[in-house]
Amino acid sequence: xxxxxxxxxxxxxxxxxxxxxxxxxxxxxxxxxxxxxxxxxxxxxxxxxxxxxxxxxxxxxxxxxxxxxxxxxxxxxxxxxxxxxxxxxxxxxxxxxxxxxxxxxxxxxxxxxxxxxxxxxxxxxxxxxxxxxxxxxxxxxxxxxxxxxxxxxxxxxxxxxxxxxxxxxxxxxxxxxxxxxxxxxxxxxxxxxxxxxxxxxxxxxxxxxxxxxxxxxxxxxxxxxxxxxxxxxxxxxxxxxxxxxxxxxxxxxxxxxxxxxxxxxxxxxxxxxxxxxxxxxxxxxxxxxxxxxxxxxxxxxxxxxxxxxxxxxxxxxxxxxxxxxxxxxxxxxxxxxxxxxxxxxxxxxxxxxxxxxxxxxxxxxxxxxxxxxxxxxxxxxxxxxxxxxxxxxxxxxxxxxxxxxxxxxxxxxxxxxxxxxxxxxxxxxxxxxxxxxxxxxxxxxx
Numbered sequence: 001x002x003x004x005x006x007x008x009x010x011x012x013x014x015x016x017x018x019x020x021x022x023x024x025x026x027x028x029x030x031x032x033x034x035x036x037x038x039x040x041x042x043x044x045x046x047x048x049x050x051x052x053x054x055x056x057x058x059x060x061x062x063x064x065x066x067x068x069x070x071x072x073x074x075x076x077x078x079x080x081x082x083x084x085x086x087x088x089x090x091x092x093x094x095x096x097x098x099x100x101x102x103x104x105x106x107x108x109x110x111x112x113x114x115x116x117x118x119x120x121x122x123x124x125x126x127x128x129x130x131x132x133x134x135x136x137x138x139x140x141x142x143x144x145x146x147x148x149x150x151x152x153x154x155x156x157x158x159x160x161x162x163x164x165x166x167x168x169x170x171x172x173x174x175x176x177x178x179x180x181x182x183x184x185x186x187x188x189x190x191x192x193x194x195x196x197x198x199x200x201x202x203x204x205x206x207x208x209x210x211x212x213x214x215x216x217x218x219x220x221x222x223x224x225x226x227x228x229x230x231x232x233x234x235x236x237x238x239x240x241x242x243x244x245x246x247x248x249x250x251x252x253x254x255x256x257x258x259x260x261x262x263x264x265x266x267x268x269x270x271x272x273x274x275x276x277x278x279x280x281x282x283x284x285x286x287x288x289x290x291x292x293x294x295x296x297x298x299x300x301x302x303x304x305x306x307x308x309x310x311x312x313x314x315x316x317x318x319x320x321x322x323x324x325x326x327x328x329x330x331x332x333x334x335x336x337x338x339x340x341x342x343x344x345x346x347x348x349x350x351x352x353x354x355x356x357x358x359x360x361x362x363x364x365x366x367x368x369x370x371x372x373x374x375x376x377x378x379x380x381x382x383x384x385x386x387x388x389x390x391x392x393x394x395x396x397x398x399x400x401x402x403x404x405x406x407x408x409x410x411x412x413x414x415x416x417x418x419x420x421x422x423x424x425x426x427x428x429x430x431x432x433x434x435x436x437x438x439x440x441x442x443x444x445x446x
Contacts, residue, residue, distance in 0.1 A: 031173020066136020071380025257389025
C-alpha cells in the first residue's frame with residue numbers, strides 16, 4: 001500500500017479539475033433542496049404524501065432512462081455536448097419546482113380527474129419526470145470524460161476527486177439550504193436551478209470537446225475514433241451495453257447499491273426507534289459519513305493505487321459486510337443505549353470506508369472493459385444497476401422490518417457481501433492486469 005501524499009491531487013489534465021468543480025457546484029444545488037423537498041411539497045404546498053412519493057419514484061425511473069440515453073449520446077456525439085445540454089435543461093427543470101402551483105393551472109381538469117390526482121399533484125409529478133430525464137443524461141458523459149482525460153495510472157484518483165467534490169458540495173449545500181429555506185423556502189429551488197446553469201457555463205467555456213478519450217477534440221487522435229462515432233447506432237449501443245463482462249460487473253454493483261440503500265431506510269429506523277435518538281442527534285451522528293469521505297477519499301484511493309481493482313472492490317465488499325454485522329448488533333437492542341449509538345457510529349464509518357473504495361474503483365474498472373467509444377454506454381449501465389440496487393435494497397429492507405424480521409435482513413445483507421467478494425475474485429479471471437489497474441510490482445507479478 002502506497003503512502004498517501006498531496007501528489008494524489010496533482011498532475012491531472014486541467015479539464016478534470018473543471019469537471020470536479022462543476023460537480024461540486026451542481027451537487028451543492030442538490031444539497032440545498034435534499035432535506036426540504038418532501039416537507040415543502042407536502043406540508044407547504046399541500047400535495048398528498050403518497051403523490052409526493054409517486055413523483056420522487058417516477059423521477060428515479062426517468063433518471064435511469066436518461067442515464068441510458070445519455071451514455072448512448074455521449075458515445076455517439078461526444079461528452080461535452082451532452083454535459084452542457086444536460087445542465088442547461090436541468091437548470092430550467094429544477095427551477096420549475098418553484099412554480100408548481102402556477103404550472104398546476106395549466107393541467108387539464110380531465111387529466112386530474114382521470115388519474116385521481118389533484119392538478120397540483122399532476123404538475124409536481126410532471127416536473128419530477130422531466131427533471132429526472134434531463135439530470136440522468138449527465139452522469140455517464142461526465143464519468144466517460146473523466147476516464148478519457150486520465151491514464152490508467154491516475155484514473156482511480158480522478159474518480160476519487162469527483163467523489164470528494166460531490167461530498168464537499170452536498171454537505172455545504174445542506175447547511176446553506178437550511179438557512180435559505182428558513183428565510184425564503186421557494187428560493188432553494190431557484191438556486192438549485194441556478195447552480196446547474198452555472199455548471200453549464202463552466203463546462204461550455206473551460207472543458208475541451210472530447211470523444212474517444214483523446215482529449216484533443218471531438219475527432220480524437222485518428223480515424224478509429226471518428227469511425228466509431230460515425231458508425232454509432234442502436235445495435236452498436238446494445239452490443240456495448242450487453243457485453244458479458246459489463247453485465248457481470250453491473251450485477252455485482254446491484255449488490256453494492258443495496259448496501260447503500262440501508263443508510264436511508266433501515267439504519268435510521270434502528271437509530272430512531274430502536275435507540276430513541278432525536279432527529280437532531282441522528283443528523284449529527286450521520287455527519288460521520290461525509291466527514292470520513294472528505295478526510296479519507298483521496299488518500300485512501302491513492303494508497304491502494306496499483307492494486308487490482310477487483311481486490312480493492314473485494315475489500316470494499318468485506319467492509320460493507322462488517323458494517324452490516326455492526327448494524328445487526330445495534331438492532332438487537334441488548335446493549336445499553338450508548339453502546340448502541342457507538343455501534344451505529346461504527347457501522348457508518350465501516351460502510352463509508354467501503355463506499356470510498358467502491359465508487360472510484362467500480363467506475364474505473366467499468367471504463368476499461370470496452371473501447372473509449374463505448375465508455376459512456378457502459379458507465380451508464382453501471383449507474384442504472386446502482387439505481388436498481390438502491391430501489392431493491394430500500395424496498396426489501398422495508399418489507400423485512402415491517403414484518404418483524406430485521407435480524408433475517410441483516411443476515412441476508414452479510415451473505416450478499418460475502419457473495420460479492422467471491423464474485424469479484426471470480427470476475428478477476430476475466431480481466432487483464434491492465435484492465436484491472438494493476439501497476440508496478442502488481443502488474444509484473446501478473
